[in-house]
Amino acid sequence: MTLTTSAPSEVKKSSKNKYIAALVAGFLVCATFLHGRATLFLDPSTNTSFHSWLNSISDWITFHRTSNPFLQIVVEGIRSFINGLVTFTQNLISQGSGNRSTPIIGWLGVVAIVVFVTFVISNKKIALLAAAGMTSLGLLGYWTESMQTLALTLGAVVLSLLIGIPVGVLAGIFPRFEKLLMPLLDFSQIMPTFVYLSPVTLFFLIGPASATIVTLIYAIPPVLRITSIALREVSTASVEAGISMGSTKWQMLRKIQVPLAKRTIVVGINQTIMAALSMVTIAALINAPGLGQVVLSSLQQLDVGRSFVAGLGIVILAIVLDRSTTAAAAKVEEKEPTEQSKRIRRITVGISAAITAAAVAISHSVTWAATFPGTGVIGQHLSNGVSSASAWLQDHFSNVTNAMTNIVSYLFINPLQWLLAETPWYIVGFAWIALAAIIGGRRVAVISAICIAGIIGTGLWSDTMVTLASTFVAAFITVILGIVMGVWIGRNKRADSIIRPILDAGQVLPAFVYLVPFLGLFNASRFTAILAAVVYAAPAAIKLAADGIRGVPAGMIEAGIAAGSTPWQMIIKVQLPAARRGIALATNQGLIYVLAMIVVGGLVGGGGLGYLVVDGFSQETYFGKGLAAGLAIVLLGVMLDRISQAVAKKNPLQQG
Amino acid sequence: MTSASPMISVKNLWKVFGSNPDQVIGTELASLTRSELRAKTGNTVAVRDVSFDVAPGEVFVVMGLSGSGKSTLVRCMTRLIEPTAGELHFGNEDVLSVDAKRLRELRRTKFSMVFQHFGLLPHRKVIDNIAYSLEINGVEKDARHARANEVIELVGLQGYGHAYPDQLSGGMQQRVGLARALAVDPEIMFLDEPFSALDPLIRRDMQAEVIRLHHELGKTMVFITHDLAEAVKLGDRIAIMRDGAIVQIGTPEDLVMNPANEYVANFVKEHPKSHVLTIRSIMRTPGTGEELSEIALAPQTTVKDAARSVVGSTRPLRVVENGQVIGIVGHDEILRAIAGTED
Ligand SMILES: Nc1ncnc2c1ncn2[C@@H]1O[C@H](COP(=O)(O)OP(=O)(O)OP(=O)(O)O)[C@@H](O)[C@H]1O
Ligand SMILES: [Mg+2]
Numbered sequence: 001m002t003l004t005t006s007a008p009s010e011v012k013k014s015s016k017n018k019y020i021a022a023l024v025a026g027f028l029v030c031a032t033f034l035h036g037r038a039t040l041f042l043d044p045s046t047n048t049s050f051h052s053w054l055n056s057i058s059d060w061i062t063f064h065r066t067s068n069p070f071l072q073i074v075v076e077g078i079r080s081f082i083n084g085l086v087t088f089t090q091n092l093i094s095q096g097s098g099n100r101s102t103p104i105i106g107w108l109g110v111v112a113i114v115v116f117v118t119f120v121i122s123n124k125k126i127a128l129l130a131a132a133g134m135t136s137l138g139l140l141g142y143w144t145e146s147m148q149t150l151a152l153t154l155g156a157v158v159l160s161l162l163i164g165i166p167v168g169v170l171a172g173i174f175p176r177f178e179k180l181l182m183p184l185l186d187f188s189q190i191m192p193t194f195v196y197l198s199p200v201t202l203f204f205l206i207g208p209a210s211a212t213i214v215t216l217i218y219a220i221p222p223v224l225r226i227t228s229i230a231l232r233e234v235s236t237a238s239v240e241a242g243i244s245m246g247s248t249k250w251q252m253l254r255k256i257q258v259p260l261a262k263r264t265i266v267v268g269i270n271q272t273i274m275a276a277l278s279m280v281t282i283a284a285l286i287n288a289p290g291l292g293q294v295v296l297s298s299l300q301q302l303d304v305g306r307s308f309v310a311g312l313g314i315v316i317l318a319i320v321l322d323r324s325t326t327a328a329a330a331k332v333e334e335k336e337p338t339e340q341s342k343r344i345r346r347i348t349v350g351i352s353a354a355i356t357a358a359a360v361a362i363s364h365s366v367t368w369a370a371t372f373p374g375t376g377v378i379g380q381h382l383s384n385g386v387s388s389a390s391a392w393l394q395d396h397f398s399n400v401t402n403a404m405t406n407i408v409s410y411l412f413i414n415p416l417q418w419l420l421a422e423t424p425w426y427i428v429g430f431a432w433i434a435l436a437a438i439i440g441g442r443r444v445a446v447i448s449a450i451c452i453a454g455i456i457g458t459g460l461w462s463d464t465m466v467t468l469a470s471t472f473v474a475a476f477i478t479v480i481l482g483i484v485m486g487v488w489i490g491r492n493k494r495a496d497s498i499i500r501p502i503l504d505a506g507q508v509l510p511a512f513v514y515l516v517p518f519l520g521l522f523n524a525s526r527f528t529a530i531l532a533a534v535v536y537a538a539p540a541a542i543k544l545a546a547d548g549i550r551g552v553p554a555g556m557i558e559a560g561i562a563a564g565s566t567p568w569q570m571i572i573k574v575q576l577p578a579a580r581r582g583i584a585l586a587t588n589q590g591l592i593y594v595l596a597m598i599v600v601g602g603l604v605g606g607g608g609l610g611y612l613v614v615d616g617f618s619q620e621t622y623f624g625k626g627l628a629a630g631l632a633i634v635l636l637g638v639m640l641d642r643i644s645q646a647v648a649k650k651n652p653l654q655q656g
Numbered sequence: 657m658t659s660a661s662p663m664i665s666v667k668n669l670w671k672v673f674g675s676n677p678d679q680v681i682g683t684e685l686a687s688l689t690r691s692e693l694r695a696k697t698g699n700t701v702a703v704r705d706v707s708f709d710v711a712p713g714e715v716f717v718v719m720g721l722s723g724s725g726k727s728t729l730v731r732c733m734t735r736l737i738e739p740t741a742g743e744l745h746f747g748n749e750d751v752l753s754v755d756a757k758r759l760r761e762l763r764r765t766k767f768s769m770v771f772q773h774f775g776l777l778p779h780r781k782v783i784d785n786i787a788y789s790l791e792i793n794g795v796e797k798d799a800r801h802a803r804a805n806e807v808i809e810l811v812g813l814q815g816y817g818h819a820y821p822d823q824l825s826g827g828m829q830q831r832v833g834l835a836r837a838l839a840v841d842p843e844i845m846f847l848d849e850p851f852s853a854l855d856p857l858i859r860r861d862m863q864a865e866v867i868r869l870h871h872e873l874g875k876t877m878v879f880i881t882h883d884l885a886e887a888v889k890l891g892d893r894i895a896i897m898r899d900g901a902i903v904q905i906g907t908p909e910d911l912v913m914n915p916a917n918e919y920v921a922n923f924v925k926e927h928p929k930s931h932v933l934t935i936r937s938i939m940r941t942p943g944t945g946e947e948l949s950e951i952a953l954a955p956q957t958t959v960k961d962a963a964r965s966v967v968g969s970t971r972p973l974r975v976v977e978n979g980q981v982i983g984i985v986g987h988d989e990i991l992r993a994i995a996g997t998e999d
Binding site (some may be wrong): 237238240241242243244245246247248251255256259260 | 734736759760761762763764768769771773774775776777778779788789791792793836
């Protein structure tokens with residue numbers, strides 16, 4: 001990224017700030033005097049004609065499912081294919097089939113296979129971790145649910161890789177094809193996971209097929225994108241050497257580009273697996289079986305203990321999957337070992353394969369190896385413990401937690417909501433478009449105007465503003481946290497080496513589990529949703545901010561030190577301004593992540609659009625409304641993304 | 657060298673980088689300098705109207721400062737880059753008009769390339785790097801490994817066949833590069849600054865290696881360098897490039913003794929002339945009844961190489977070509993040559 005900075009843009013910037021100040025002042029004046037008018041408030045139980053129209057589409061599809069050729073052949077074809085696949089994986093590890101009451105492979109067999117595979121693709125240590133992790137799933141009492149999640153995840157991962165890798169390879173070697181895909185990939189990245197759900201169920205009904213498809217939508221982009229990047233990043237020296245020796249395109253691909261890109265592609269596979277796991281748990285909202293179901297139902301019943309234990313199960317699955325594929329990526333780099341160590345390895349792999357096969361066979365027919373023994377007492381105890389701990393905390397610290405909730409609510413959320421949701425729509429809309437124009441120019445302003453018109457069209461303007469208020473508060477906290485932590489770990493290598501792995505781990509956890517601890521502390525409220533969103537978005541924001549700080553050229557820092565700056569002056573006057581771009585990027589990503597999580601917070605009293613989406617799944621009359629809420633979320637996301645990206649682009653400061 | 661029909665023939669070759677390269681050649685824009693053209697149209701002339709022939713078995717060196725277009729020229733000759741205009745023949749074959757399939761064939765059998773940064777494939781062992789061309793040409797594993805082992809021996813890498821490139825030093829890696837280029841037994845080798853990334857001592861070894869290989873195998877070579885000493889050491893003829901154009905082609909002695917212009921003169925002025933001056937150009941006819949040494953020298957011997965024998969002898973030495981004495985050199989000639997040229 002080459003950026004230029006020049007004196008005129010500085011001049012422009014200060015006049016820009018003046019415009020923004022004037023805009024804010026004008027907005028506040030209008031908001032005060034026109035308060036409560038033209039807010040486009042829609043009663044929760046009311047459907048607009050647009051919502052009813054969406055409902056009628058849904059009805060039409062239901063009605064014509066067996067008569068319309070497209071629905072019958074394409075949609076039902078895909079649905080039954082995926083259902084078949086899911087049923088197969090479920091029969092394999094999580095449910096009985098035919099006249100069997102237990103899955104084809106019992107728990108012992110599954111544990112053995114997982115350990116064997118992790119051993120082969122990574123190493124002994126990770127295999128042990130996998131063994132411990134898998135067994136603990138059973139001990140927690142959620143073996144079957146874990147296997148349901150795993151089966152769904154694996155099915156989706158297999159399909160994702162079958163689609164994502166070849167398409168990624170094509171995108172990697174044909175730049176034009178890549179250009180065509182880019183907007184789609186970008187879009188899928190800013191789209192909150194929540195909103196895929198209803199449109200997919202519209203066609204594929206509620207159930208495993210829809211769960212798998214939404215997971216595909218979410219999980220294909222990472223591996224696709226990374227595969228194409230990996231191919232393009234193969235050094236030109238290697239490519240040129242290959243051409244100069246007379247390789248055909250196919251030979252180049254097979255013998256040079258793919259082998260050299262392999263390691264990075266495995267990183268992409270890792271991301272796809274983590275994305276799939278995350279989405280499979282969220283797909284509980286559309287009736288995907290598994291741990292997500294448990295978390296969801298206990299969240300809705302405010303059963304903190306149970307949601308904690310099931311959430312822990314998800315975390316354990318995530319760790320096992322992440323560690324083993326990360327280690328596998330590292331292993332790809334290893335050069336072929338000596339003949340002797342190869343032989344030893346062949347023997348150990350052979351023996352472990354035999355043991356695994358035996359374990360699978362036993363688990364197929366012997367009861368103790370088929371069904372995980374015990375009743376999950378450990379999980380029960382843990383659940384009770386957490387519930388009482390949460391109750392105790394809420395009892396004894398309710399003044400603290402209530403105070404926090406109240407301070408944030410009265411100081412930030414309510415005033416913002418007052419401003420955004422209770423000011424006439426034309427004032428808020430105009431302010432947005434004007435802001436977009438000042439920051440991003442005409443293009444961004446036009447996009448914002450379209451988004452605003454669209455949001456009004458969904459009939460959910462007021463709910464959107466409620467969501468926006470929470471999003472702002474969470475994003476604000478996230479960015480502050482991002483900057484503070486980013487400065488800290490950006491300046492301190494030791495801190496970085498400790499914090500970064502935690503952040504990395506945080507990023508692979510499915511969004512759902514973030515709700516659990518805050519629910520335990522703060523009960524169901526907007527504040528809970530905001531905290532979960534902050535924790536969910538913080539890792540990305542902190543890392544980007546830290547990278548921005550670290551990217552400040554050494555020469556600049558030396559000049560600062562040479563001029564006799566104190567550390568504080570260094571941060572304020574040199575590093576932060578120079579890292580402005582990184583911080584702007586952190587803000588952009590923070591907003592996108594926060595929005596995704598704020599809507600999930602609809603489950604725990606977050607209100608706004610998220611609540612409507614959830615409601616749409618459970619009540620048929622509000623299906624259309626939920627769909628419209630999803631659309632509003634997308635429009636809001638696009639608008640926030642464009643404007644905040646414009647900030648990042650308009651901050652012309654060098655990086656790295 | 658020009659008598660036999662040439663192995664490589666380059667005629668009026670151009671390479672213009674930029675959005676609209678065709679607008680340059682054959683118009684008045686072509687006469688602009690590189691920087692003027694870039695300022696005016698945004699195009700860069702990397703190779704400008706280059707013509708030369710290379711005889712079979714000749715080592716043809718292309719020399720010039722960084723950015724003078726050497727790499728672009730050699731990439732055009734291997735069609736890693738498509739030239740904008742011009743002709744290129746290897747023997748009778750019009751290389752620029754062959755289709756993709758024939759071009760691959762040529763690359764697999766007729767010519768090969770050695771890169772400045774080696775261009776080895778990091779995921780393949782040394783032996784499989786070397787056997788790559790044979791592999792993609794469908795040669796069976798045993799046969800190609802046998803051939804690879806032959807060239808491994810030839811470049812002195814015995815015992816390293818099963819190492820990976822990043823386990824070798826730079827000099828050894830470039831030996832792999834050389835071996836890989838030799839594996840297909842090509843007629844022509846293109847070497848683009850093959851030793852620039854190596855330190856001086858290793859570089860000298862590798863130069864000796866190339867001289868030895870050339871001696872043993874007699875390949876036609878196009879060798880790119882920006883180091884005059886290297887050019888003089890290896891080149892039968894040297895072409896000097898500046899801003900994409902060739903400013904002079906000649907033997908090392910031609911360039912040093914008769915630089916075509918200030919630019920070439922500047923280039924060669926640091927070079928000791930006794931290293932390139934041959935005794936052919938300083939010999940005299942023997943006086944009548946003059947007593948001569950028994951020692952005979954070839955006329956292309958450089959003054960530097962001749963000096964020791966001449967000084968070690970009390971009588972002048974004979975210069976012999978095709979069994980005929982064509983002149984003699986004595987102390988005076990050598991001294992005058994060294995004195996006259998060392999300023
Ligand atoms: N792909 C390209 N696109 C545009 N300009 C290029 C490209 N490749 C080379 N050039 C330009 O062509 C000119 C010649 O470059 P070239 O690499 O051939 O020089 P060189 O003599 O090999 O230099 P060096 O000794 O540094 O390797 C340079 O001005 C360079 O900037
Ligand atoms: Mg070059």
